Amino acid sequence: MLRSLLLKKVQNKGLYNGGLQFGRQDVWLKPIASFKPTNNIHIVGQTNSYSTFNARATGNSSGSSSGSGQAKKKKISIWAKFKAFSTFAVSGVLVVGASGLAGLVIYLILSELFSPSGDTRMFNRAVSVVETDPAARQLLQCQDSESHKERLKAYGELLTDDRWTRNRPISSVRRIGRDGKEHHYMRFHVESKAKLALVHVEARQSETSYVPDVISMYMDVPGEKRYYFIKPKVSLPPRKGFLGVNWGPKKEKD
Template sequence: MLGIRPLAQASRMGLVSRHIQLSRYTPKLFPSSTLPPRYLVSPLWAAIPRAYSTKTAPPPPPPPKSDKNARGKALLSKITRFFTFSAATGMVIGAVAVSGLVIYLILSELFLPSGDTRTFNKALKEVENSAAAQQALGFSPGDRLKAYGEAAGDRWTRNRPAQSTKRRGPDGKDRMVMRFHVVSPRGRHASVILEQIDTSWWSSEFSYIALELPNRKLVYVIEPKFSPKNFAPRGAGFGKGTGFLGLNWGPKKD
């Protein structure tokens, strides 16, 4: 049985209420006639206080102060985003256009019949298979010729591409005139001069292919098809030309 002192200590420690009914445990010290009826009926656990949360939510933040320039700032933000998007879109379109142009130039150079690389390889094969060229340069069928373009003016330039120029003829067809050099296995040198005519988008044919030997003698690999037989290809602008790419630009002088 609990005494008064232990219950008082428990009350100070917060384990029981200060209004705990002591009549149930101290009937001799406190007669029932001196206690209120509510202390005689209520059980012990009803007097123990219960903890409830009294913390409330923080108050809402105060409304922002009105900005007189808010409308102007919003308009400026929209204009900035518009120009940023336009600049990015322009850069993307420009990159796509440049990439497409580069791809077109590469494909036209390698695969189109009017490309310099394809024309150069096709003309060199015609020279190697020509009996007249084999006799003039002294090489046997099946031998390979060394071919290169005009030598550069400085010693640092290693690439020597073939010289070529394109123009449109009186018949409305595109024509290309090309010049490069060949050397046989025996060391004999000759200059190859040719003219190619584009008959369609995917086909072309040589108007003539001629070898110019060091003694200025001409040996035709392919006879001229659209000119008299005594046609000399020097009139195409190659040979002693001093202009750009070794060509004589402008009208022909008598």
């Protein structure tokens, strides 16, 4: 129906005479049976380029370049690791050595100041004995009164040119005696306003406490006799008879 109407309109306008006439050619209108979309779309001006190289060749070349790069990376990484390890090892040794040295210094200082057998404690004990002894103060001609006592100066050797008495070192020696125990020998000076004296101290390792036992202590004042604070105990050897033989009868031990 619709087709017949269209043909009539075209005949009325003189455009259709059994077909459309465009010059000498007749074009017949035919209905389109079906429309099928296609994916073949050509874009004008777009060109596609294709490589003529072999894929295997390019793959081998890229693999060789990547392999050389990985080898370089491995070499660099090994050197960097070795450098980092050596730096860490050296710094660790320095830290451990410095820590050990600091610990040793701290131990020596603490043992010197607070150890009962240290030079500082021994020196303080000996000075307190001299200060509290009336005979020693009399030999030093201390100007004492009932309300005031002269303060004594105690210091080490006089060979140094330092005027500060605290910077003069105390003479101190430790050695093993004949009895197999450690003996501590010390010498220092005591000064009053009138006199200067030299004090000798000998202490022995104690068997019952950490504080050594003072077995001998005396003071030498110029122009005066030696004054003993603690007299040493002299062990006398046993008497022997004529020609080193005891001719008398042997004493029976109970």
